[in-house]
Amino acid sequence: MQEPRAGSRSRPIAVLLLAVIYAASASVGQHVAIPPGNVTAFFPASGIALAGLLLGGQKLWPGVWLGSFLVNTWAIFDTTSFARTATTTLVGATIGMGATIEALAAARVFPPWDRDGGPPLARVLDVARFTALSGLGCSITSATLGTTSLFAGSLITTTDYAETWLTWWLGDAVGILVITPLVLTCVRPRWWAFQGRGVEIALHQVALFAFQMFLVTGTLADRGAHCPLGHFITPFLVWAGVRLGPLGAALAVFNVSVFATLGTEHGTTPFVQGTRNESLLFVQAFVGDMALTTLVLAAVITERRRAEWALSRSRDELDRHVEERTAALTESEERYRILVEVSPDAILLERFDADGVLRIAYANAAAARLFGVTSAAELISRPLFDFVLAEREAIARRGVMDALEHGNLGPVDGWVARADGTAVEVEVMLARVPRGGKRALLAIYRDITRRKQIEQERAALYREAEASIRARDEFLSIASHELKTPLTALSLKLQALARSLPADPDIAAKIAPALDVALRQTTRLSTLVDELLDVSRITQGRMELCLDEDIDLAAVVEDVVQRMQDTAVRAGCELRLDSDAAVVGCWDRSRVEQVLINLLSNAIKYGAKAPIDVRVRDEGASASFSVTDRGIGIPAEDQARIFDRFERAVSVRHFGGFGLGLWIARRIVEALGGTILVESTPGEGATFTVTLPRAPTPAGP
Ligand code: ADP
Numbered sequence: 001m002q003e004p005r006a007g008s009r010s011r012p013i014a015v016l017l018l019a020v021i022y023a024a025s026a027s028v029g030q031h032v033a034i035p036p037g038n039v040t041a042f043f044p045a046s047g048i049a050l051a052g053l054l055l056g057g058q059k060l061w062p063g064v065w066l067g068s069f070l071v072n073t074w075a076i077f078d079t080t081s082f083a084r085t086a087t088t089t090l091v092g093a094t095i096g097m098g099a100t101i102e103a104l105a106a107a108r109v110f111p112p113w114d115r116d117g118g119p120p121l122a123r124v125l126d127v128a129r130f131t132a133l134s135g136l137g138c139s140i141t142s143a144t145l146g147t148t149s150l151f152a153g154s155l156i157t158t159t160d161y162a163e164t165w166l167t168w169w170l171g172d173a174v175g176i177l178v179i180t181p182l183v184l185t186c187v188r189p190r191w192w193a194f195q196g197r198g199v200e201i202a203l204h205q206v207a208l209f210a211f212q213m214f215l216v217t218g219t220l221a222d223r224g225a226h227c228p229l230g231h232f233i234t235p236f237l238v239w240a241g242v243r244l245g246p247l248g249a250a251l252a253v254f255n256v257s258v259f260a261t262l263g264t265e266h267g268t269t270p271f272v273q274g275t276r277n278e279s280l281l282f283v284q285a286f287v288g289d290m291a292l293t294t295l296v297l298a299a300v301i302t303e304r305r306r307a308e309w310a311l312s313r314s315r316d317e318l319d320r321h322v323e324e325r326t327a328a329l330t331e332s333e334e335r336y337r338i339l340v341e342v343s344p345d346a347i348l349l350e351r352f353d354a355d356g357v358l359r360i361a362y363a364n365a366a367a368a369r370l371f372g373v374t375s376a377a378e379l380i381s382r383p384l385f386d387f388v389l390a391e392r393e394a395i396a397r398r399g400v401m402d403a404l405e406h407g408n409l410g411p412v413d414g415w416v417a418r419a420d421g422t423a424v425e426v427e428v429m430l431a432r433v434p435r436g437g438k439r440a441l442l443a444i445y446r447d448i449t450r451r452k453q454i455e456q457e458r459a460a461l462y463r464e465a466e467a468s469i470r471a472r473d474e475f476l477s478i479a480s481h482e483l484k485t486p487l488t489a490l491s492l493k494l495q496a497l498a499r500s501l502p503a504d505p506d507i508a509a510k511i512a513p514a515l516d517v518a519l520r521q522t523t524r525l526s527t528l529v530d531e532l533l534d535v536s537r538i539t540q541g542r543m544e545l546c547l548d549e550d551i552d553l554a555a556v557v558e559d560v561v562q563r564m565q566d567t568a569v570r571a572g573c574e575l576r577l578d579s580d581a582a583v584v585g586c587w588d589r590s591r592v593e594q595v596l597i598n599l600l601s602n603a604i605k606y607g608a609k610a611p612i613d614v615r616v617r618d619e620g621a622s623a624s625f626s627v628t629d630r631g632i633g634i635p636a637e638d639q640a641r642i643f644d645r646f647e648r649a650v651s652v653r654h655f656g657g658f659g660l661g662l663w664i665a666r667r668i669v670e671a672l673g674g675t676i677l678v679e680s681t682p683g684e685g686a687t688f689t690v691t692l693p694r695a696p697t698p699a700g701p
Contacts, residue, residue, distance in 0.1 A: 020067070091149045122303065124296055147165040215229060553587070610685070
């Protein structure tokens with residue numbers, strides 16, 4: 001049971017309140033007190049004390065002590081003389097202590113209850129525990145301490161001890177049995193309120209009241225113990241126990257106990273005995289008995305009602321759960337069905353029947369289309385191998401066995417024999433159905449006729465493209481060969497003409513510039529034709545290297561730079577050479593020259609009339625040369641591409657060229673086992689670096 005409630009700030013008020021209520025209820029009890037000890041056979045204050053501690057927390061115990069102390073001290077003063085003040089006070093304090101211990105102990109052993117759910121004492125075992133421990137058990141402490149202190153204070157004699165103790169014990173126990181359930185259920189009436197019994201409880205109370213009034217005041221009352229009508233109180237108690245829950249029962253018990261006690265006091269009940277004390281003890285025994293029976297009955301019924309309520313709640317819950325689950329399943333099944341139905345792939349469930357024939361158990365609309373039947377229903381139960389080409393049946397059977405064995409198969413290519421006798425090429429995937437053992441398969445067939453068609457078209461296109469490239473290369477090869485012969489003859493003739501200019505200086509001066517232009521254009525033409533010839537040699541794998549072991553790279557570069565200085569100067573650039581001493585290796589001199597001439601021609605062409613630096617470096621196992629210009633540069637995204645055939649990063653309108661020079665250079669460098677790289681910032685120029693191993697390691701195929 002959780003520890004309740006009264007916060008530390010409001011606690012003093014709660015303590016005082018409890019003391020006041022305790023004292024008030026104790027005074028009520030005192031009306032039926034019996035001398036010499038003024039012990040009462042009905043003591044509602046003990047029930048108030050327990051209810052107070054249960055509802056307000058055990059820390060309110062000083063309220064119990066104070067209430068008890070005040071009432072008892074006052075009562076003792078009443079019956080003894082003021083001269084014995086000290087003793088009286090001590091006796092009052094001890095009695096208060098007994099009451100406090102009783103209330104604390106009773107609260108400790110009170111059956112725990114769910115403060116947010118049903119009321120206290122709603123179970124039979126709880127009522128039994130409450131009656132035995134809190135009621136009968138704990139009252140012993142108060143009775144013993146109280147009676148003993150009265151005895152010690154000489155307020156009772158040895159002869160009175162036993163009777164006083166019994167009265168005290170019974171009075172406290174009955175007080176607890178009658179009052180505590182009443183207070184607790186009144187303060188926490190949730191359970192019965194929800195049961196809608198409020199009006200019935202009120203009616204019951206009125207009826208009970210009226211009936212008891214009739215019993216104790218009517219002429220019948222005059223007949224006292226001889227009147228059997230008193231027994232008719234039982235149906236009222238049964239009514240309360242069966243129908244009105246813990247609150248109704250507690251109210252009935254209270255109602256009856258008040259009437260029985262007061263009635264006995266006035267001698268109008270059948271409990272009246274020889275002495276007043278005997279009568280009161282007799283009535284309290286009845287009250288305790290009646291309280292226990294009624295409370296137990298109420299608890300039994302409440303327990304049953306509660307169980308029924310819980311059962312119906314869990315049934316409702318279950319129904320709701322089932323409904324939700326069914327809806328979710330229907331929805332997911334619907335989604336799954338739609339997915340399968342709209343799938344463009346044929347989806348089939350195939351299952352072996354008892355004779356070992358693999359039959360179609362389910363097929364979607366796409367399957368009907370693929371297999372050439374009008375509806376999927378037509379496929380159900382048909383043997384799968386009806387739709388397999390006879391010549392491929394063995395392969396198909398192996399595939400099925402494979403899928404059953406390993407869980408899945410594919411995708412693999414296959415054929416479907418359609419109902420109309422034609423065949424469709426398909427891609428097949430098979431999967432063993434998880435819970436179907438080795439007897440069921442899920443199969444997905446995809447029509448790949450169109451894909452195959454596209455693949456064939458692509459292959460044809462590729463072949464055509466290859467053929468036209470071959471034709472172009474052949475044409476280039478023949479054309480460049482055919483061009484080369486007349487070009488060489490023309491060049492020779494022009495050179496001869498330049499050597500034999502007429503003696504007349506005037507005529508010579510007129511012819512010489514034109515001849516010079518003709519010669520330069522012929523040289524340019526010849527270079528272009530050489531490039532084309534190289535292309536066809538390289539593409540046909542006919543580029544031959546002429547290796548020489550004693551090539552000095554520095555000397556080769558210097559020679560080329562000198563030869564090209566004129567051209568460079570004419571173009572407005574200056575060639576500057578920075579070279580290590582001799583760098584000797586095994587290379588093809590004319591091919592190395594060709595690469596350098598290519599790089600220098602580009603540097604002059606794209607170099608924006610700025611100086612061009614040529615460097616040669618000895619790098620141990622390799623040698624390198626580089627050409628740096630300060631021209632237009634090359635955008636980063638073009639830097640890899642320009643080494644490919646016909647690739648250019650400038651427009652034809654501004655700069656002439658085939659886009660072959662760098663491709664040829666790269667192929668030559670690679671044939672020598674080296675590399676060619678470019679570094680460039682657009683607008684700032686470019687550096688091409690060629691690195692060659694001293695002895696060429698042949699490049700890959
Ligand atoms: P071509 O010069 O005949 O176009 P190349 O293969 O020699 O062919 O060069 C390919 C492309 O690389 C050129 O069109 C040009 O865009 C770029 N390129 C080559 N060298 C340079 C350079 N030094 N500066 C800027 N761009 C260059």
